[in-house]
Amino acid sequence: MDILIVFVIILVALEHLYFMILEMFYWDKPKGLKVFGMKLEDAKVSKTLAKNQGLYNGFLAAGLVWALFNNNFKEIAFFFLICVTIAGIYGAYTTGKIKLFLVQSIPAIIGIILILIK
Secondary structure, eight states, X not given: OHHHHHHHHHHHHHHHHHHHHHHHHSTTSHHHHXXXXXXXXXXXXXXXXXXXXXXXXXXXXXXXXXXXXXXXHHHHHHHHHHHHHHHHHHHHHHHTOHHHIIIIIHHHXXXXXXXXXX
C-alpha cells in the first residue's frame, strides 16, 4: 500500500510542477495559450498573476516531495493533498471548469483515501 501512496504523491507533485512551469514560463506562449484556452491579449494582461499562481503550485509540489523524505511522510503528504484538493475545488468553482477539478483534485483525493485506509 505504501508504494501506491508514494506513486500517487509523486503523480500529484509532478502535476503541480507541470502547472508551475506552464503558469510561470509558458502562460503567454503557444503551449500555455492552448492548455489554458486563452487569447494572447488576455494572457499578457494576467501574466503576473499567473506567475504568482505558478509559484504556489510549485510550493505544493515541493511540499509533497518533502513529505517523501520525511519519517512521517503520510501526515505531511495528507496536509498537502488536502491543500491540493481545496485548490482544485476552488479553481473549478471560480472558473466553472469541471476538468480542473478532475485533473487536480481527484488524484489528490485518491491519495487522501489511500492514506486514510492504510
